[in-house]
Amino acid sequence: MTPSHDDESSSNKHGAADPPTIPISLPRRRTKRRANLGHRRPPRPSTVWPCAQDDLLAGTGLLAGWLLTAIIKVVTTYTRPGQRVLLLEPAHYLAPSTSRQTRGVSAGLLPGPYAGLHEAGWTVVRLGRGVQTQTAVADPGPVDGQFGDVLNESEADPEAFALSAATDELAGLSVHRGARPEPTSSTPGPDRYDLVITAVEPRALDWFRPADWADLLTSTGTLVVITHGHRESGRLTDPAGSLLRAAHRAGLRYHDRIALLRIPVRDGTLAVSTMAEPASAAPARHLAVHDDLLVFTRQPEPTTAIDGGGDLR
Amino acid sequence: MMQLSVWPTGQRDPLAQLRDAGCVPGTETDAERIPPQVAAHAIAAYTRPGDLVLDPDCGAGTVLAEALRAGRHALGLAPRGRWWKLARANVTAAKAAGAWPDGSVLDARPKVLTTVRAAGLLGRVGLVLTSLRTMPDLTTAEAVEAATAELTVTLLHCEPLLCSGGYVAVVARPRRRVDGSLADLVTPLIAGGASVGLVPVERCIALTAELRGSRLVTRASLAERRAAARAHFTGIPNAVVAHLEVLVFQLAHDAELAAAEALQPAAHGVENPGWRRSA
Numbered sequence: 001m002t003p004s005h006d007d008e009s010s011s012n013k014h015g016a017a018d019p020p021t022i023p024i025s026l027p028r029r030r031t032k033r034r035a036n037l038g039h040r041r042p043p044r045p046s047t048v049w050p051c052a053q054d055d056l057l058a059g060t061g062l063l064a065g066w067l068l069t070a071i072i073k074v075v076t077t078y079t080r081p082g083q084r085v086l087l088l089e090p091a092h093y094l095a096p097s098t099s100r101q102t103r104g105v106s107a108g109l110l111p112g113p114y115a116g117l118h119e120a121g122w123t124v125v126r127l128g129r130g131v132q133t134q135t136a137v138a139d140p141g142p143v144d145g146q147f148g149d150v151l152n153e154s155e156a157d158p159e160a161f162a163l164s165a166a167t168d169e170l171a172g173l174s175v176h177r178g179a180r181p182e183p184t185s186s187t188p189g190p191d192r193y194d195l196v197i198t199a200v201e202p203r204a205l206d207w208f209r210p211a212d213w214a215d216l217l218t219s220t221g222t223l224v225v226i227t228h229g230h231r232e233s234g235r236l237t238d239p240a241g242s243l244l245r246a247a248h249r250a251g252l253r254y255h256d257r258i259a260l261l262r263i264p265v266r267d268g269t270l271a272v273s274t275m276a277e278p279a280s281a282a283p284a285r286h287l288a289v290h291d292d293l294l295v296f297t298r299q300p301e302p303t304t305a306i307d308g309g310g311d312l313r
Numbered sequence: 314m315m316q317l318s319v320w321p322t323g324q325r326d327p328l329a330q331l332r333d334a335g336c337v338p339g340t341e342t343d344a345e346r347i348p349p350q351v352a353a354h355a356i357a358a359y360t361r362p363g364d365l366v367l368d369p370d371c372g373a374g375t376v377l378a379e380a381l382r383a384g385r386h387a388l389g390l391a392p393r394g395r396w397w398k399l400a401r402a403n404v405t406a407a408k409a410a411g412a413w414p415d416g417s418v419l420d421a422r423p424k425v426l427t428t429v430r431a432a433g434l435l436g437r438v439g440l441v442l443t444s445l446r447t448m449p450d451l452t453t454a455e456a457v458e459a460a461t462a463e464l465t466v467t468l469l470h471c472e473p474l475l476c477s478g479g480y481v482a483v484v485a486r487p488r489r490r491v492d493g494s495l496a497d498l499v500t501p502l503i504a505g506g507a508s509v510g511l512v513p514v515e516r517c518i519a520l521t522a523e524l525r526g527s528r529l530v531t532r533a534s535l536a537e538r539r540a541a542a543r544a545h546f547t548g549i550p551n552a553v554v555a556h557l558e559v560l561v562f563q564l565a566h567d568a569e570l571a572a573a574e575a576l577q578p579a580a581h582g583v584e585n586p587g588w589r590r591s592a
Contacts, residue, residue: 044541046522046531046555047487048319053527078549220548229516234563234572236513241500253494256552257487259518261319268324268524270317285575286318286358286517297549 045077047257049293052264062116066262067199070226070293071120072127074197078222078295081128083194086216088134089117090200090207113291114199114226132193136207192216196223202230202239210243210250214298223252223296226260228288243294252296259290316358320559322350323520326532334378335410337402343373345446347484351519351557352379355442359480359561360385363414364439367474369423369467374400376442381412388434392422426470438474443467445485445498457496465505472509472564478571481511481562484519487554493544502560511562514571522555531555 051073052066075085118133125131196213213223230237244254263272272289325333327348331340334349347368352375356366366380371389373396380387381404389404391397397420404416425431447460468481475481483506485498503513522531533541533553544551563571 044531044533044538044545045550045552046529046533047552048518048520048522048529048555050527050529222549231514234512234514234568234570234575236515238499238503238513238516240497241503244497244500253492254497255493255549256495257499258552259319259556263317265524265527265529268526270319270321270524272315272317285571286316286515288318290319290518295549295552 045073045258048259048261048290049073050261050265052262061119063119064113064116066260067114067117067226068120068123070260070291071117071197072123074224074293075124075127075129075195078224079129079195082130084130084132084192085124086132086134086193086196086213087117087121087124088136088196088198088213089114090136090198090204112201113228114201117197117199120197129195136198136209192218192221194218194221196221197226198224199226200239200243202227202237205239205242208243208246210247210252210296214250214252217298219298221298222255223247225294225296226291227294228291231288240292240294247294247296251299253299254294255297256293256295258293258295260293261290263289318515318517319556320351320354320517320519321524322348322354323522323532323555324524325350326523327521331375334375334382335406336373336375336378337399337406339399340373340375340403343375343396343399345444345486346372346375347442347444348519348521348557349375349379351484351559352376352442353383354519355482355484355559356380356383356385356440359482360439365434365437365476366440366442367434367438367471368443369426369441369471370443370446371400371418372396372444372446374403374418377416377418378403378407381407381414381416382410384412384414385439386414387416388438389418390423390425391418391420394420423467423470426474431474434474436474436476438471439476439479441468441471441475441479441481443483445483445502447488454490454496457498457501461498461501461505464502465508468506468511468562469509472511475564478567479563480514481506483560483562485558485560487556487558489540489551493551499558499560506560506562510565512565512568513560514563514568515559515561517559517561519557519559520555521557529555 049070051069054065054069071087079085118135121131121133193216196216198208198213200208208225210223217223225243227239227243230239240257247254261270263270265271270289272287328341330349334353336349340346356376356379360366360380360383362384363386365386365388366376368374368376368387368389370393371377371391372393374389374391377387377389377400387404389400391400397418400418404418408416419425426434443464445460445464447456464483468483471481483502485502488496488498490496499516506513520529522529524530531553537553541551541553
């Protein structure tokens with residue numbers, strides 16, 4: 001039975017001398033989050049990175065959307081604002097497809113999946129890092145040699161890049177031609193990088209010269225190589241073995257191997273378009289939807305295994 | 314449904330996977346077991362009902378249990394005696410749950426596969442599914458070499474047992490050395506397979522992390538999280554392991570035949586049965 005406030009018997013229990021009722025302060029829910037003591041949760045990258053989450057509109061550039069996302073993740077994971085990044089792209093990715101018939105060049109000159117790496121330069125600058133783009137070339141080899149000994153590089157720091165962006169003068173930044181990249185240990189400090197990003201097609205490893213790039217890295221610098229397995233005549237070729245040997249000879253340490261997903265993750269599943277590749281009657285073969293990111297760092301102590309220059313040739 | 318090179322096999326946490334698979338208590342003590350979802354995916358992708366699945370170093374027997382549950386015959390070897398009882402118990406549990414195929418666990422080393430005791434298995438195994446076991450730990454280059462050499466010998470004993478179109482799948486967990494560098498397991502495994510007449514046909518990523526919404530949620534242990542934090546403050550962050558490497562091999566002529574079949578379009582919508590096994 002609910003007591004009534006007009007109940008006479010209950011009102012008589014309290015005398016006039018009783019102290020007034022004071023509400024008891026009950027523990028209230030904490031409304032403020034724990035004070036931030038200045039500690040940021042350190043980034044904890046995993047060995048699998050979803051890189052195709054954003055539906056980027058296809059533009060006129062060559063750079064694939066997933067690759068741009070991967071570069072952003074690489075830059076934000078392995079560098080801090082203000083540090084310097086080098087984007088290194090092989091020259092033959094830039095070759096026009098029409099040159100194939102006129103020069104009898106192999107199909108390897110077609111723009112590959114990693115074409116347009118330089119286009120990520122603007123994005124890297126917006127992340128607050130200094131960036132330099134460089135086009136590396138291989139010895140002519142099976143190619144007719146027209147790209148031999150050509151280096152095209154452009155550099156910008158965030159401030160300069162911001163200025164140039166306003167005037168759209170990216171192409172006017174320092175351009176050098178006719179020189180092979182010849183980084184040496186005597187290169188002054190400003191020409192060293194905290195991160196070197198490159199991409200390697202498994203069928204074109206001849207230009208991969210980590211011995212040259214190792215000297216471009218700072219003492220805590222990182223070399224990142226994007227590549228993928230290649231299947232030919234039913235046989236899988238994993239370029240990682242060759243790349244690791246070359247990097248080891250160059251005094252670099254194998255730090256991580258990360259899978260880059262080229263398809264988005266949606267609603268807890270891997271969303272793949274059914275039109276991505278026609279179903280074949282082949283035996284169990286999985287559709288390759290990932291690339292590999294190989295991470296190398298400078299050896300903490302001097303190594304004695306530097307012989308052969310680290311070239312794959 | 315299209316099969317992808319990235320397997321969504323981490324949707325359940327490891328212990329929940331063991332419960333779902335009906336594994337007996339104690340199976341979780343086998344730290345280098347193949348997770349049941351990974352085993353189930355590989356078995357579904359590379360075998361058909363009625364095929365024989367062999368795990369020459371079966372540990373606690375998760376591969377055998379999944380094979381039986383999927384309607385495949387299963388044979389396991391337990392060269393490390395401590396696992397034989399658990400593997401046998403898991404086989405018994407799977408059969409008690411209604412699995413009809415045959416399941417056996419031998420307390421023997423893979424060398425027994427080359428003896429007359431295994432004569433009846435020649436050319437009958439549809440899938441060899443095993444993991445790279447690194448006892449006691451994989452922290453030095455010598456340990457990597459020893460583990461891959463042992464697995465190579467095991468594959469050498471298994472190779473004659475493969476049926477036409479059969480597969481060999483090796484599951485390896487990425488490991489770090491004591492100096493923080495990553496141990497390269499893929500290259501020596503490929504070399505080891507090639508040395509016994511197998512050619513690599515696929516390298517897949519079996520997720521141990523969960524796909525949740527549009528994110529990937531890792532299941533890093535406390536030790537891994539601490540190691541990642543230490544690496545971050547000392548320099549370059551370490552990537553927390555979110556996958557298992559799966560290397561798939563075939564006999565050379567099978568791989569070439571499969572490549573040729575892939576180039577031929579199915580006539581009149583009829584799937585070319587040339588690659589199907591009769592096992």
